[in-house]
Amino acid sequence: MASKKRGLGRGLAALLGDSDGLDNGQNVRELPIEQIRPGRYQPRTQMDPARLAELAASIKAQGLVQPVVVRVVGDGYELIAGERRWRAAQQASLRQIPAIVRDVPDQAVVAMALIENIQREDLSALEEAMALKRLIEEFDLTHQAAAEAVGRSRAAVSNLLRLLELEAAVRDLVEHKQLEMGHARALLALSGHAQVALAREAAEKQWSVRETEAAVRRALSAPKAQPAARPDPNIDQLQRDLSERLAASVAIQHKRGGKGQLVIRYGSLDELDGILARIR
Structure with missing residues (x-):
């Protein structure tokens, strides 16, 4: 999904009940990288190794420009936002990284982690859909409220959430970039075996979105076989x-x-x- 990065605006502040939803840049400190651990609410399920290596090379050459966001947990720190930067910094062999330390409850951590990832466009379409679903369920939001929180249109949020209705095999094709969002939206008109079979054919033959839409229309207009009459x-x-x-x-x-x-x-x-x- 093509979109520009957006500011958090009033969306996150509304969720957190705090007009200063994100730190304004103060309270940045250098933290030992080994004291930071991944966040429990990280919505990302996969990270592209090649892109991670590119980021690590950039960090090694220029340092980590943008701080990660953490909170104190036990005798260390838990990531709220910036896991990809943290992992790349590890690959770059940094011993310390800049971090903003926040004192936030679990619910706020969920919102910040999900929204940060969604707005940075670091998530795949399905990861974004799952993140939005979790955001909606955690905060009991409407689609409109969730859209405002992450700077998306209501239609975009609804379309993303519909991806979760795809058959598991089709979601896997989307996740591995064998099908795009446009293919997935077209395939939603089908269900079960018909959806999976057409999705696999579209991936194998590298159909365009228009070709997939045409195939779906043909499948929907094909006459259905009449059930055989029961023998007397x-x-x-x-x-x-x-x-x-x-x-x-x-x-x-x-x-x-x-x-x-x-x-x-x-x-x-x-x-x-x-x-x-x-x-x-």
Whole structure:
């Protein structure tokens, strides 16, 4: 999803009940990197090793310009925001990094971690969807309130949340960048096996979003197979009786309205003569 970075605005402050939702740059200190541990509320599930290595190289050359945000937990510190920078700083062999130390409760940590990641565009579409879902559930927010908190439109938030309705196999294709958001939105019109099968075909054939949308329309407009009529037990019994009496394969094709066909199969003229003799 293409979007620009946005300021936290009143969204985070509203969630935290604090007009100074984020630190204004004061209270920055150098902390030993080994005393900092990952946050419990980190919404990221994957980090691109190549991008992490690039960031580590930049930090090694220029230092860590932007502080991470932490809070005191036990005898150390827990990350609230900036885990990717912290990991890259470790790769760059930094012993200390600049950090803003905040005194915030768990609920505020959830909001800050989710919003920081969402607005930095560090999350995949599915990670962002899961982060938004958690933000909405943790704070009992409407889609509109969540959208205001993270600087997104309500429609964008609703579209992201719909990704969580995809089949697990399809979500996996999106997560591994074999399908894009546009593909995923189109596939939401299908469900179950049909959705998974078309998603895999789109990924394998590298369809564009428009090609995927067209395939979905074709799948939706295809005539559905009519369920087979249940056999009449009386017709079945009659068919078995005739087969035994004539010593031949008999099929009764009974239609609505009383019409139908009686089909007697034979393998040779001699067998046909035998059937005719039994009928006479």
